Amino acid sequence: MYRVIREGNYTGFPGFYGVLMRHCNTLPLSSNFKTMEKFIAAVDRVLEKNQFVLVYPEQGMWWNYRKPRPLQKGAFSFAARNNKPVLPVFITMEDSDVLDDDGFYVQEYTVHFCEPIYPDPNKKRAQNSCEMRDKNYEAWKAVYERTYGEKLTYSCDEEQSIKEKKAL
Numbered sequence: 001m002y003r004v005i006r007e008g009n010y011t012g013f014p015g016f017y018g019v020l021m022r023h024c025n026t027l028p029l030s031s032n033f034k035t036m037e038k039f040i041a042a043v044d045r046v047l048e049k050n051q052f053v054l055v056y057p058e059q060g061m062w063w064n065y066r067k068p069r070p071l072q073k074g075a076f077s078f079a080a081r082n083n084k085p086v087l088p089v090f091i092t093m094e095d096s097d098v099l100d101d102d103g104f105y106v107q108e109y110t111v112h113f114c115e116p117i118y119p120d121p122n123k124k125r126a127q128n129s130c131e132m133r134d135k136n137y138e139a140w141k142a143v144y145e146r147t148y149g150e151k152l153t154y155s156c157d158e159e160q161s162i163k164e165k166k167a168l
Contacts (some may be wrong), residue, residue, distance in 0.1 A: 008051035068140035
């Protein structure tokens with residue numbers, strides 16, 4: 001399995017895990033155009049060989065944020081372009097009964113694997129990538145609502161952010 005990691009996240013990571021990030025099946029997502037051309041070709045080769053690519057389609061992490069976040073189109077474009085499915089994976093969190101050194105409860109994580117989403121061979125790449133992204137979000141939303149027992153809602157700022165990202 002290969003991992004997509006944004007530059008800066010793998011170059012400055014110290015110690016053993018830094019070595020893994022830099023040298024073990026890492027596909028560096030760069031701001032350099034020439035590097036991105038190589039990145040795209042590498043992702044295509046990996047998918048052609050029926051190997052897996054781990055992508056965080058929300059393109060960032062909000063610490064201890066439990067709701068589904070806006071999804072970027074990149075991972076879904078790669079899947080549609082290569083006629084490959086995406087496997088939505090959503091992680092839920094629950095407070096344990098253990099407090100950390102800062103007085104916060106240590107989180108217990110549950111990894112949820114949803115049904116694969118396949119591109120429709122009769123549709124264009126752009127339409128497939130948008131539909132796959134929307135289906136991924138709906139799968140995450142269903143896991144959220146089932147796990148936390150509440151309807152998924154966002155504040156005004158969160159709602160606007162989701163709409164803006166979806167429009168891209």
